[in-house]
Amino acid sequence: MQPAAKRGRPQEADPRQIARIALGLFERHGFDRVTMGEIAEAASVSRRTLFRLFPSKSDLVWDGLDAVRDVVRQRAAALAGAELRVAGVLREFAEPFLRLLDAPEAAELARKRLRLLAAAPALLNHPPLREIEALIATTMAGRTSSGDTPPPLVARTLVAATFAALMWWAEHGEGMSALAATRAALGALAPTDET
Amino acid sequence: MQPAAKRGRPQEADPRQIARIALGLFERHGFDRVTMGEIAEAASVSRRTLFRLFPSKSDLVWDGLDAVRDVVRQRAAALAGAELRVAGVLREFAEPFLRLLDAPEAAELARKRLRLLAAAPALLNHPPLREIEALIATTMAGRTSSGDTPPPLVARTLVAATFAALMWWAEHGEGMSALAATRAALGALAPTDET
DNA sequence: TCAATTATGGCATCGAGTGCCAAAATGCAA
DNA sequence: TTGCATTTTGGCACTCGATGCCATAATTGA
Structure with a gap:
């Protein structure tokens, strides 16, 4: 099974990496005190994309x-x-x-x-x-x-x-x-x- | 112990009544689909007062x-x-x-x-x-x-x-x-x- | 080059929850 | 009666999580 050349625009954001970054922030500052906007900025993605990859803040933990x-x-x-x-x-x-x-x-x-x-x-x-x-x-x-x-x-x-x-x-x-x-x-x- | 003549403005809102009304709305339409604003209106109190009496939506259920x-x-x-x-x-x-x-x-x-x-x-x-x-x-x-x-x-x-x-x-x-x-x-x- | 496809990001909006402050309604003291 | 302290109420603005809509970018295939 080849890599199967995906059709549209390739995905730039790395969900695992984002989740790791978020988990780090949660550990340092507490789950509630980290906003989705801060996570997005720390991970260099837009807030909107973050929500598309992780529909809820909880999903970042349950990843x-x-x-x-x-x-x-x-x-x-x-x-x-x-x-x-x-x-x-x-x-x-x-x-x-x-x-x-x-x-x-x-x-x-x-x-x-x-x-x-x-x-x-x-x-x-x-x-x-x-x-x-x-x-x-x-x-x-x-x-x-x-x-x-x-x-x-x-x-x-x-x-x-x-x-x-x-x-x-x-x-x-x-x-x-x-x-x-x-x-x-x-x-x-x-x-x-x-x- | 007398009723102890309270000092300030008497409380007009009846928390129990409000909780009953809210519970009724939850049962009919589902917890998520009832907004605090709707509850406030149905109970004839302001949204702000509702939040003072019940700091979270959950409190209406846990009353x-x-x-x-x-x-x-x-x-x-x-x-x-x-x-x-x-x-x-x-x-x-x-x-x-x-x-x-x-x-x-x-x-x-x-x-x-x-x-x-x-x-x-x-x-x-x-x-x-x-x-x-x-x-x-x-x-x-x-x-x-x-x-x-x-x-x-x-x-x-x-x-x-x-x-x-x-x-x-x-x-x-x-x-x-x-x-x-x-x-x-x-x-x-x-x-x-x-x- | 053009169309279909997929990811991204911006914008507006909703709902829960909070802080701040002014107005209302009472008891009490002068 | 007037003024003051006290307590409730409600309005306003704001933050944050979450969602919908849409334009745009980046790729494959015709």
């Missing part, structure tokens, strides 16, 4: 999540017929992602992003994140192995709890791994029946 | 959460010396609140609000909610009964998971009670150790 979502899509397709309990879903979806976070090269960048999330929780309102939820729910929907608890309910709660744990980890979990923090937090939630 | 926060404060103070596990925290804080939701009179209003939350997740970025988290964390902080899992981590995850479950319940949990949905969801999360 790369689309790739994660695609991995989740593939996994969901591959697991279409498998027998899974909730623990299995966590293992199949979340844990590989978490292990990725714990990789030495990626950990620092992940921490940066998650710290930003913790500081500006509005960032959680993000469509791709919702799609990941939906994919997990769909994967669980076929089977009743999780008892009579509706799979979409579990999926939604699972994603929310996982991200909450991750955000805490990014801010305060210096000593532990992302995976350990998440497992510990989820494990502690179960309401042992003492009425 | 009344301050009361819940105060109850949580009292409970936290009362439990200052008690021995509690996570299950106990859920019981002491969340369940009374959930039972309140399941009361026939309140259930419909609660559903309305939670449905709005689900439709506009940005609403979760709300300081009183964060304070409730902090109170639960503080209450748990003194004791090591929850193992070596840091209490703030559990508190944060617990609140996030509870609200996620509640929002699902508001949208799709027609048949069940809020309490049952939350208990089921949290119970399903525990990663049973099969690596």
Whole structure:
């Protein structure tokens, strides 16, 4: 497959570069105190182009999540017929992602992003994140192995709890791994029946 | 204690009334499609006054959460010396609140609000909610009964998971009670150790 | 050279949220 | 009654995120 000679005007702006610049500014001055205009200027693009590449300020932080979502899509397709309990879903979806976070090269960048999330929780309102939820729910929907608890309910709660744990980890979990923090937090939630 | 003859100009605007009107508009047309200007006009106050009474659009939905926060404060103070596990925290804080939701009179209003939350997740970025988290964390902080899992981590995850479950319940949990949905969801999360 | 295509940037506009300030409506003191 | 302090109200202007429209630039293909 050749480079496939694109038709119109070639793209001059580099989205990854822009996102890196923005993340740097966010870290230095705080998410709220950096305006889209400043980012545009720092990245040498027009404000309008910046908004075309990143439809919302949040997208600058979530850059790369689309790739994660695609991995989740593939996994969901591959697991279409498998027998899974909730623990299995966590293992199949979340844990590989978490292990990725714990990789030495990626950990620092992940921490940066998650710290930003913790500081500006509005960032959680993000469509791709919702799609990941939906994919997990769909994967669980076929089977009743999780008892009579509706799979979409579990999926939604699972994603929310996982991200909450991750955000805490990014801010305060210096000593532990992302995976350990998440497992510990989820494990502690179960309401042992003492009425 | 007499009505205590207030000093300045008496307040003309009725916050509760305004919140009711706003909630009605949100339900009919959707949270995003109702502007603060429209709410102000419908409630016969100026836009500026509306923003003074409800500093953000979200506050119109969360109206009344301050009361819940105060109850949580009292409970936290009362439990200052008690021995509690996570299950106990859920019981002491969340369940009374959930039972309140399941009361026939309140259930419909609660559903309305939670449905709005689900439709506009940005609403979760709300300081009183964060304070409730902090109170639960503080209450748990003194004791090591929850193992070596840091209490703030559990508190944060617990609140996030509870609200996620509640929002699902508001949208799709027609048949069940809020309490049952939350208990089921949290119970399903525990990663049973099969690596 | 000309048309189709795609990226860019400028401009206007909307809506949330904030700061500033003048006017209105009260209680209280002189 | 007059004047003062106090509190609410509302108008105005402004910032910032986000969107729509349109002209222009840069490329490929005919």
